[in-house]
Amino acid sequence: xxxxxxxxxxxxxxxxxxxxxxxxxxxxxxxxxxxxxxxxxxxxxxxxxxxxxxxxxxxxxxxxxxxxxxxxxxxxxxxxxxxxxxxxxxxxxxxxxxxxxxxxxxxxxxxxxxxxx
Amino acid sequence: xxxxxxxxxxxxxxxxxxxxxxxxxxxxxxxxxxxxxxxxxxxxxxxxxxxxxxxxxxxxxxxxxxxxxxxxxxxxxxxxxxxxxxxxxxxxxxxxxxxxxxxxxxxxxxxx
Numbered sequence: 182x183x184x185x186x187x188x189x190x191x192x193x194x195x196x197x198x199x200x201x202x203x204x205x206x207x208x209x210x211x212x213x214x215x216x217x218x219x220x221x222x223x224x225x226x227x228x229x230x231x232x233x234x235x236x237x238x239x240x241x242x243x244x245x246x247x248x249x250x251x252x253x254x255x256x257x258x259x260x261x262x263x264x265x266x267x268x269x270x271x272x273x274x275x276x277x278x279x280x281x282x283x284x285x286x287x288x289x290x291x292x293x294x295x296x297x298x
Numbered sequence: 299x300x301x302x303x304x305x306x307x308x309x310x311x312x313x314x315x316x317x318x319x320x321x322x323x324x325x326x327x328x329x330x331x332x333x334x335x336x337x338x339x340x341x342x343x344x345x346x347x348x349x350x351x352x353x354x355x356x357x358x359x360x361x362x363x364x365x366x367x368x369x370x371x372x373x374x375x376x377x378x379x380x381x382x383x384x385x386x387x388x389x390x391x392x393x394x395x396x397x398x399x400x401x402x403x404x405x406x407x408x409x410x
Contacts (some may be wrong), residue, residue, distance in 0.1 A: 223400030
């Protein structure tokens with residue numbers, strides 16, 4: 182079974198530039214999550230999708246971050262404009278079903294390491 | 299006070315030792331408790347998953363949850379150098395949006 186794929190693996194940008202990350206979840210997984218992991222911290226949820234609908238985006242800084250999951254499969258996360266404090270690893274995870282519906286494991290991709298200069 | 303507290307370490311132990319990793323939490327609504335292992339430059343991978351209070355054993359790993367004390371533990375027996383990684387506790391309350399709340403992670407080093 183192929184895992185969660187993310188690209189690019191690394192990205193370096195200047196502050197105020199824009200950047201986009203892509204995630205391809207495990208085939209058949211209905212639930213997709215984006216987490217932000219700052220160095221030395223645990224991952225923090227940014228947004229959760231159930232199929233192509235947003236379940237929770239309460240911690241997404243909506244003035245600069247946006248995410249979409251077209252057709253309920255792949256997802257993109259965009260930052261525009263980037264700030265220095267956005268430097269982090271952006272992790273995508275997927276699960277067969279949401280935990281609320283009996284799912285029990287979120288599978289994580291390798292992450293995209295973003296450096297904002 | 300953060301919702302989940304975890305000592306970041308590093309914790310260094312000799313090979314073969316029993317390792318104890320712990321987290322405390324403040325939100326009494328948390329019902330599901332997990333331990334993830336994260337190697338450098340990799341995504342977290344699930345090690346143990348428990349619901350409510352009690353113990354769960356899987357091979358060399360044992361997870362304990364004490365909801366009355368809001369305290370969870372992961373024990374690793376017969377530790378191996380390959381166990382060297384960051385261990386993240388995570389939890390979830392259930393009944394809705396289910397993004398996990400993570401601790402900071404404990405960096406574990408097993409010395410050969």
